[in-house]
Amino acid sequence: MIDAFLEAGSIVSQPETWIWITAGILLGIFLGAIPGIGGALGMALVLPLTIPMDGVHALILLVSIYSGALYGGSIAAILINTPGTGAAAATTLDGYPMSRSGQAITALAASATASAIGGFFAVILLLLLSPLLIEFVLLFGSPEYFLIAFLGLCLIVVVARGSIIKGLIAGTFGLLLSSVGLAPNLPETRYTFGHPLLFDGISFIAVLIGLFAVAEMLKLAGEEGGIAQTTVEMSGSIMRGVKEVLNRPYLTLKSGLIGVVIGAVPGAGATVSTFVSYSEAIRSAPDLKWGTGIVEGVVACESANNGTGGGSLVPTLSFGIPGSASTAVLLGGLIMHGVRPGPNLFTGDLHISYALFLSLFLGNFIILGVGLGLVTRAGVLTKIDTEYIIPVVFALAVIGSFAIRTNWIDIGTVFFLGVFGVFMKKYNYSIIAFVLGVVLGPIAEENLVRSLRLSEGSWLIFVQSIPSIILILMTVLVLVSPLIEEIRN
Amino acid sequence: MIRKYLNEELGLILVFLILGLYGFIDSFQFQYPTDQFPRVTSAMVVILCLMMLSKNYLPESMQILMETEAGMLEGEEEKLKIDQEVDEPKTSQSNAVSQGPLVEILPSRIQDKVWYTLIMLVLYIVASFFVGIVWITPIFVLIYTVGIGRPWYIGVALAILTFGIGYLFMEMLNLPMDEGGSLE
Numbered sequence: 001m002i003d004a005f006l007e008a009g010s011i012v013s014q015p016e017t018w019i020w021i022t023a024g025i026l027l028g029i030f031l032g033a034i035p036g037i038g039g040a041l042g043m044a045l046v047l048p049l050t051i052p053m054d055g056v057h058a059l060i061l062l063v064s065i066y067s068g069a070l071y072g073g074s075i076a077a078i079l080i081n082t083p084g085t086g087a088a089a090a091t092t093l094d095g096y097p098m099s100r101s102g103q104a105i106t107a108l109a110a111s112a113t114a115s116a117i118g119g120f121f122a123v124i125l126l127l128l129l130s131p132l133l134i135e136f137v138l139l140f141g142s143p144e145y146f147l148i149a150f151l152g153l154c155l156i157v158v159v160a161r162g163s164i165i166k167g168l169i170a171g172t173f174g175l176l177l178s179s180v181g182l183a184p185n186l187p188e189t190r191y192t193f194g195h196p197l198l199f200d201g202i203s204f205i206a207v208l209i210g211l212f213a214v215a216e217m218l219k220l221a222g223e224e225g226g227i228a229q230t231t232v233e234m235s236g237s238i239m240r241g242v243k244e245v246l247n248r249p250y251l252t253l254k255s256g257l258i259g260v261v262i263g264a265v266p267g268a269g270a271t272v273s274t275f276v277s278y279s280e281a282i283r284s285a286p287d288l289k290w291g292t293g294i295v296e297g298v299v300a301c302e303s304a305n306n307g308t309g310g311g312s313l314v315p316t317l318s319f320g321i322p323g324s325a326s327t328a329v330l331l332g333g334l335i336m337h338g339v340r341p342g343p344n345l346f347t348g349d350l351h352i353s354y355a356l357f358l359s360l361f362l363g364n365f366i367i368l369g370v371g372l373g374l375v376t377r378a379g380v381l382t383k384i385d386t387e388y389i390i391p392v393v394f395a396l397a398v399i400g401s402f403a404i405r406t407n408w409i410d411i412g413t414v415f416f417l418g419v420f421g422v423f424m425k426k427y428n429y430s431i432i433a434f435v436l437g438v439v440l441g442p443i444a445e446e447n448l449v450r451s452l453r454l455s456e457g458s459w460l461i462f463v464q465s466i467p468s469i470i471l472i473l474m475t476v477l478v479l480v481s482p483l484i485e486e487i488r489n
Numbered sequence: 490m491i492r493k494y495l496n497e498e499l500g501l502i503l504v505f506l507i508l509g510l511y512g513f514i515d516s517f518q519f520q521y522p523t524d525q526f527p528r529v530t531s532a533m534v535v536i537l538c539l540m541m542l543s544k545n546y547l548p549e550s551m552q553i554l555m556e557t558e559a560g561m562l563e564g565e566e567e568k569l570k571i572d573q574e575v576d577e578p579k580t581s582q583s584n585a586v587s588q589g590p591l592v593e594i595l596p597s598r599i600q601d602k603v604w605y606t607l608i609m610l611v612l613y614i615v616a617s618f619f620v621g622i623v624w625i626t627p628i629f630v631l632i633y634t635v636g637i638g639r640p641w642y643i644g645v646a647l648a649i650l651t652f653g654i655g656y657l658f659m660e661m662l663n664l665p666m667d668e669g670g671s672l673e
Contacts, residue, residue, distance in 0.1 A: 052662060169537045173505055175530040176512050183523035190519055190527060191512065214610075221606040388647060391633040394610055395626045395651040399658050399666070402622060408670045415614055419607070420504075427498045445526040452522050 001131065001350065008354030011056055012362065020061045021359050025366045028068020029075075034384055035082045039069025040325035041216055044208040045393065047333055048400035055337035056352055060359040062333045066326045067309045067363045070270055071115040071371065074302055078107045087270030087305050090278045094290065094297025101293050102235045105375055109241025110295050111302045112371020117245065118256035118303030119364035122310030123357050125260055130353070134346040137318045142450040143462050145319065145342065147471040149444035152321030154478045155265070156433050164482060167430040174437020175444065177202055184446045197409045204332050206401045206413040207438045211431050212325060213397045214418025217390045219425060234376055242372070244295040251281060255300045259307025264315060269324035270308040277304035306367075310360055317345045317353055320443050328435045335439070502538050509534030591636030602637060609633050622666040623659055627652040 011017060031042035043065050050058035073085030078095035091111065098107040140148070153175075157167030180191045181201025192198035245252055255277040262273035281300035282290050290297060308323075315321040320341035322328040334341055345353050397418075401410045424431055455461035462468050512531030516524050540547065592605045613629040627648035634644035659666040 049658075165537055165540060169502075169505055169534060169541070172530050172533040172537065173509070176509065176527060176534055179512075179527040179530070183519070186520070186523050188520055188523050190523065191515060218603060218606060218610075222601070222603045385639075387637055387639065388634065388643065390606065391630040392647060392651060394613065394633075395630055396654065398614065398617065398622060399626065399655050402666065403658055403662055403664055406664055408618060411614060411617075415610065418610075423497065423501050427501060429501070441526075441530075448526055449522050452525065457522070 001134075004350035005127075005354050007351040008358055011351070011355045012060075012358045017057060017060060017359065018362075020057050021064045021363050022366055024061045024064025025068040025363050026370065028065040028070075029072035029367070029370060030068075031065070032069030032072025032084045032088075033075040034386060034389070035076050035084050037216075037386070037389065038073070038085045038325075039066050040208075040212045040329055041393070042069065043326060043329040043333070044205075044212045045396045045400055047205050047208065047329060047336065048403040050333065050337070051403060055339060056355055058337055059330070059333055059339070059352070059356060062330050063313075063356050063359055064363050066330060067119065067306065067360055068367065069326065070305050070309050071112065071302070071367050074111045074115070074298075074305070075108065078111060078298070079104060085270075087274055087308070088301075089271060090274040090301040091298060091305070093278065093301075094292070094294055095301075097291070097293030098236075098295070098298065099293075103293070104234050105236030105238060106241040106244070106295070107236065107298055108375040109236075109238040109372055110245050110298045111241075112368055112375065113242045113245040114252055114255075114299040114302040115306040115371070116364040116368035117252050118259055119306035119309060119367065120361060121253055121256040121303075122260045122263075122307040123361040123364075125257070126310050126314070126357050127354070130346070130357075133314065133318060134350075137343050137346050139467055140319070140343070141465075142447040142454065143465065144467050144471060146444055146447035146451055147462060147468055147475070148319045148321060149440045149447070151471055151475045151478065152315070152319070153433065153436055153440060154475050155321075156436050157430060157479075163428070164479065166428055167433045170424065170429045170431070171433035171437040174207075174434040174439075175441045176437075177207070178204070178438050178441025179445065184442060184449060197407055200405065200407070202413055202438070203401075203404050203407075203410050204435075204438045205336065205404050206410040207417055208329055208332055208435060209397050209401050210414040210417030211421040211424075211435055212329070213393050214414055215421030215425060215431070217393050217397075218418060218422045220386055221390055223386075238372055238375055241295075245299055248296065248299055251296060251299055252303045255281065255303035256307035259304035259309075260311035262304075263308035263311025263313075263323060265323065269312065269327075270305050271324075273304045273308045273311075274301045277301060306364070310357070313353075313356060313360075317341055317356070320440065322436065322439070325432050325435065328432065328439055331439050335442075341443075499542075502541050505534055506538035506542070509538060589636050589638035591632070592638075605636065606633075609636070618670045621668045623652065623655040624667065626655045 027042055027046070028039055031037045032039055043062050046061065046065060050061060053061070069085060070087055073083055073088030074091045074095065075084060077083040077088040077091040078099050081092050081096040083089040083092055095107050095111065098104070153171045154168075157164055157171055178201070180198060182189055182199055189199055258277040258280060259270070259273045262276060263270065277300045278297065281296060282288075285296065288294055288296055312323040312327045315323055316327045316331055316334075318341065320331055320334075322331045331341065339345065339349065339352060397414055398411055401414045402408075404410050421431055423429075424434065451461050452459070463472065509531045512527055513535055516528040516531060519527065589602070589605070592602055609629065609632070613625060616629075617625040630651045631641075631644040631648040634647055635641050655666060658664055
C-alpha cells in the first residue's frame, strides 16, 4: 500500500499531470458554470480526446473536470439563481439571496473555500479508509459483482426522476443494447444483422455523447440563450467569504462528511447530498434565518457538494457502480483505458486509485485559487450565450464519435440516441438509468456468464453466499420501498 | 395537447416494446450461455412495456410504481426553476423576437429552433458522410450560427475554431476525416 501511494505520488508530481489537473479543473468550472451544460457533457465530449493519452493521465483529466464542474455549478446558482448543475440547486437557496443583498463576492469566495475544504476532507478520509475498503472489495466474486451491478441500476431507477417502471424500462433497455455485437468470451455475434460494422457492438462512448451532449443541445435549442437579463452586481469581500468558512469548521467538516457518505452510496449523488446536508444544517441550527442569504447555507451545500466527488469514486472504482451521470462517464473512461473497476483497483492497480485521489486533493487547491482569484470576474460566465455553444458541441460530438473507431455507426448512434434522448427526458425515462445499463451491461453479463459456468448452469449460485443474499434482499427492498411508503401514506 | 402527449409517449413505449420483442425472439438463435443475458433483459423490457401500456387495468398498488414523480437526481433543478424570479430568460417561443433568417424560412408548423437544429444536424451528418467531416464542420457551424440570427463574424470565428479542432484530431489521431465515409 505504501509503495502504491509513493508510485501515485510520483505520477502526480510530474509536470504533465499538473497540466492535466489544471486544464481539467478550469474546463470543469467553465462547463459547470453554464446552466444546461455541466460536467457530464464535458467529460463525454473529452472522452474520445483521451484515446491517445496515457490511461492514468486520461482518468486524472476526467476526474478533474468532474471536480471542477461540481464547484462551477455554484457560480450561476449564486449569481443568477440558476444552478449550473443539479448539485448546485441547493446553493441557490441562500447563495442567490446573498448575491441580491450585495454579497455576491462574499458568497462566491465562501463557496470556493467550502468546496476546497470539503474536497480535501473527502480525500483524506478516503485515503485513511482505503485499507478497509480493500478488504471489503475482496469479499466479492463474480456472482456478487453481477448482483451489485443490478442493485446499482435499481438504486439509480428509484432515486432518479420519473416512475420506477419507466426507469427500469430505460435501464433494462440499456442492458439489452449493450449485448449487440460479439458475446463476451465466445465467438458469437448478436443482433448485428451480419454487418461487420456492428461486430464490435454499440460504443458506450457514442451512447454517452448522444444522450448527454446531443440530446442536451437539442433541448437547449428550445430555450433562449443563457444571457442573464439583469446585470449582476459584483460586490462583497473575498477575505470575508474565506473567514466566514474558517469560522465554521464544524459545519464545513460535517457537511463534507455527509457528502462523502452519500456519494459513496450507489445511485445517490451530489444533488442528494447537498439537500441532505442543507436539511441537516437547518436541523442543527433552526434559529438561523435560512433561505434569506446566510453564509451557512452556502457552506453546508458546497462542502457536501465537493465531498461527494471523493465519495462517489468509491462505488465507481470498487464495483463499477456510478452514482451519477458524471461518474458514469468516468466509468466509461476507466473501461476505455483498460482499467477494470473492482479488486484490481485496490490490489495490483492501487496506484491508479491513489493517483485519482491525490489529483482530486491537488485539484482542490486549484479550485481555491481560481475561485478566489477570479471571483470578481465570475459574472462573465453567466453572460455566455448558450446558442453559440450548440453548434460547437455538435461539431465536437461528431468529431469525437468518429475518433472512437472511425466507424460511421457511432455517428449514427450519437444522432439517433440524441433524438431518442430528448423524448426520454421529456417523458421522464431516466437517461442515467439507460446509460448505466449500457455501461454496466458488459460487466454484468461477463460476471453472469462466469458465475453460470462456475455453477454449471445453476442459478442457485446467486444465493449461496451471505453477501449475495444481502444484495438480493437490498435489491428487493429498494424496488418495493416506494410502494411500501405509498401504502403507509 | 394531452392527445399529443399520449401519442408521443406511446410511440416511445412502442419503440422499446418492438425492439424488446425482436431482442427476445432473436435470442433463441444464440448459443447457451450467451443467450441468457439478452433473453432476460429483453423479456424484462417487454413485460415492463406491457405493464405501462395496460397500467389503467392494473391494481392500484401496481399503478403506484408507474406514477411519475420527480426524484432527487434530475428533478430538483427543474423544480427550482419554477420558483425563480420573473426576470428569467424567455423561451424561444416569444413572437416579439426574430428567431433567425433560416429558422423563419421553415414551414410555419415547424418554425422553431429545435426543428431547425435537428434539420441542420441531419444535413451536417449526411454531408460529412459524402464529403468529409473536416470540410463540412466549419460550414455547418457558420450556417447554423448565422441562421439563428447571430452575427456573421462570430459564426466565422466559431467555424475557424471547429475547423482547427477537426484538423488537429485528423492529424494527431490519423483519422480519415477529409474524405467521405463507408458503411462497409
